[in-house]
Amino acid sequence: LSEDGKYYILNGEKMFITNAGWASSFIVYAKVNGEDFTGFIVEKDFPGVSTGKEEKKMGAHGSSTRPVILEDAKVPVENVLFEVGKGHKIAFNILNIGRWKLGAASVGGCKGCVREAVKYANGRIQFKAPISSFGMIKTKLANMAVKTYMSDSVMYRLAGMFDNKLGTLDAEAKKSGAENAKAIEEYAAECSISKVYGSEALDYCVDEYVQILGGYGFCSEYPAERYYRDSRINRIWEGTNEINRMLIPGTILGRAMKGKLNLLPAAQAIAGFLMGYSPLAVQLPDTPLAQQEHMVKMSKKMALMIAGVAAQKFGTGLTKEQEVLGKIADIIMEVFAMESGLLRTLKMINNQGEEKAKYQIAAVKCYVDDMIPQLEMWAKQVVAYVEKGDMLRTQLAGVKKLARYQPIDAVTLKREIADRIIDLEAYPF
Ligand SMILES: Cc1cc2nc3c(=O)[nH]c(=O)nc-3n(C[C@H](O)[C@H](O)[C@H](O)COP(=O)(O)OP(=O)(O)OC[C@H]3O[C@@H](n4cnc5c(N)ncnc54)[C@H](O)[C@@H]3O)c2cc1C
Missing domain, CATH: 1.20.140.10 (Butyryl-CoA Dehydrogenase, subunit A, domain 3)
Incomplete structure (x- = not known):
């Protein structure tokens, strides 16, 4: 805190911030007095705030990814998000919803793979027949669609669970972010499932999409190559799939032990x-x-x-x-x-x-x-x-x-x- 009590002075650097290149404000988590984990709304034009060099990435080229650098950044006390020492409540609950949304977004990618792959397979003639008439290609198309159906069903099911739970809140609780977050937190394990299952279903589908296109799957002239690269980040961000895998039984067993x-x-x-x-x-x-x-x-x-x-x-x-x-x-x-x-x-x-x-x-x-x-x-x-x-x-x-x-x-x-x-x-x- 500054001497006049008006600002928090933040220092540190965070790698890999999505859309840092054009964001006008950042949500930053920092420890107050080295202890109290707290959320802040930090505007890009505050003194001491800057961004580093743009990362050169495998995919997701439509997004910007840069470090955010805070050097004695002056953040007004009124920019504390929620309460000092309660940043973890925001961070974890954002992650819960983010994991489910990542899963749902992945389903859209899976459906795109099925659609684009079959269009190509119907048009590509080998041995005097469309490749879609071959049994191995049919198996790929069916497996992609079946996995997508399961992933889609996981996402709808969890949306229904959220709806049901949020529907039990009274009018006052519905207005409270903390009460909404608490309701969603009950499904933390399912959110991790959505993230892992959705991202791996998508990686499965993009891989088969590339394979169905043969050599063109490997060339950037067709969208399969971009799908393949863009999909890959989903197993890494929002908590890697390894971390989320540990959270699935961890959350359930933790509740059992309590x-x-x-x-x-x-x-x-x-x-x-x-x-x-x-x-x-x-x-x-x-x-x-x-x-x-x-x-x-x-x-x-x-x-x-x-x-x-x-x-x-x-x-x-x-x-x-x-x-x-x-x-x-x-x-x-x-x-x-x-x-x-x-x-x-x-x-x-x-x-x-x-x-x-x-x-x-x-x-x-x-x-x-x-x-x-x-x-x-x-x-x-x-x-x-x-x-x-x-x-x-x-x-x-x-x-x-x-x-x-x-x-x-x-x-x-x-x-x-x-x-x-x-x-x-x-x-x-
Ligand atoms: C393009 C891009 C955009 C991003 N956007 C954002 C953003 O906007 N905001 C943000 O905060 N972050 C963002 N990130 C960061 C991202 O969430 C992290 O990269 C990710 O969580 C992995 O952390 P790490 O890179 O430090 O990997 P590490 O933690 O070093 O992990 C490396 C490997 O080790 C494994 N591992 C690590 N710890 C364990 C463990 N305890 N047990 C078993 N295995 C383990 C991991 O699963 C992984 O396979 C972004 C990253 C990228 C690449």
């Missing part, structure tokens, strides 16, 4: 469930997604079981077991994605009938079919690290039972989805 979530008793109950569970004896109803509904339910149990096994073994030391946390995050994230696509499709069947939801049903079937063996493998890898001897054998048998699944004919379903994309020359759902 007694806010009944996670550990629920995880322990799975041992009892497994004793009486016989996958072959399960009678499924005659509904279009009965098997997928059942497998999503079993996958949730698998996620709980694995989180419980790891939490029991390591306790608070689990934060140091990043390899385990990463796999638990992947399991939770994929279960959330499968369930999001499933719930959305069930709603569609309910509202519009099975025929109208035909391709969405196929998408959910294909995705669940791809994911169950993957989830089983991750779960077994965690168990193999955590347990030994008899416990290892018991837990592996438990995972195997939960993942017991009758594969479907995904080749035919993916061909049907691809044919729809090829006919429409667009994202098909």
Whole structure:
């Protein structure tokens, strides 16, 4: 604070500030008296504020990226954002919403990839046929669209969760930024899922888009090359995907340890469930997604079981077991994605009938079919690290039972989805 008490004097430098080249003000977080983490609105023309050299980047060339430099920058006390010492509340909550928005924006990119890739594939003739008629290209188109559908469903689902939660606030609370932020914070883990899942779905789609274009995918004459470069930053900013992966189980287990979530008793109950569970004896109803509904339910149990096994073994030391946390995050994230696509499709069947939801049903079937063996493998890898001897054998048998699944004919379903994309020359759902 300046001697007259009118200004905070800020010093420091922050790399990589998006649009610093043309921003007229910056939100800066700094410690007051070396302790109180505080937000400030800093205008570019304040004395002591400058920006450094423009970064030369791989992509996102439409944006400016520069360091912001504060050298005895004089910031009026009224420019404190919220309250001194409460900057973390703003920073973390901005990140929550930012992560969800990044995921949602990535879905737009994914849809663009499907559309542009199929247009090219329909026009490119090789061996006297459009390349879109080849099975391997069809698989790529279908996989891109299916992943996009799951990502889209994750984003809509979380938007619905926000809406529902914010709808419970009374009129006074609705006007309070702090109350809104507190409501959103409840979904911090889902925000991280949106960020990681959305950015990786996009990277998957841009990679296949490049591949479908062959040599032209690598040349800047076609947009695929730019999509490929522009997509890459999404796994890095808003908290890298590694940091967000740790936050997914970290947030959930942290709540459980504080007694806010009944996670550990629920995880322990799975041992009892497994004793009486016989996958072959399960009678499924005659509904279009009965098997997928059942497998999503079993996958949730698998996620709980694995989180419980790891939490029991390591306790608070689990934060140091990043390899385990990463796999638990992947399991939770994929279960959330499968369930999001499933719930959305069930709603569609309910509202519009099975025929109208035909391709969405196929998408959910294909995705669940791809994911169950993957989830089983991750779960077994965690168990193999955590347990030994008899416990290892018991837990592996438990995972195997939960993942017991009758594969479907995904080749035919993916061909049907691809044919729809090829006919429409667009994202098909
Ligand atoms: C184009 C661009 C624009 C940006 N815009 C902004 C902006 O507007 N505002 C802003 O504040 N920031 C911005 N950033 C910064 C961005 O958020 C960071 O670059 C990002 O969070 C990663 O931090 P880092 O670069 O220091 O990488 P590091 O922290 O050095 O990470 C390097 C690698 O190590 C991994 N790693 C780091 N710590 C751990 C750990 N504990 N456990 C496991 N792995 C770990 C990371 O995941 C990563 O893979 C921008 C960056 C870029 C490139």
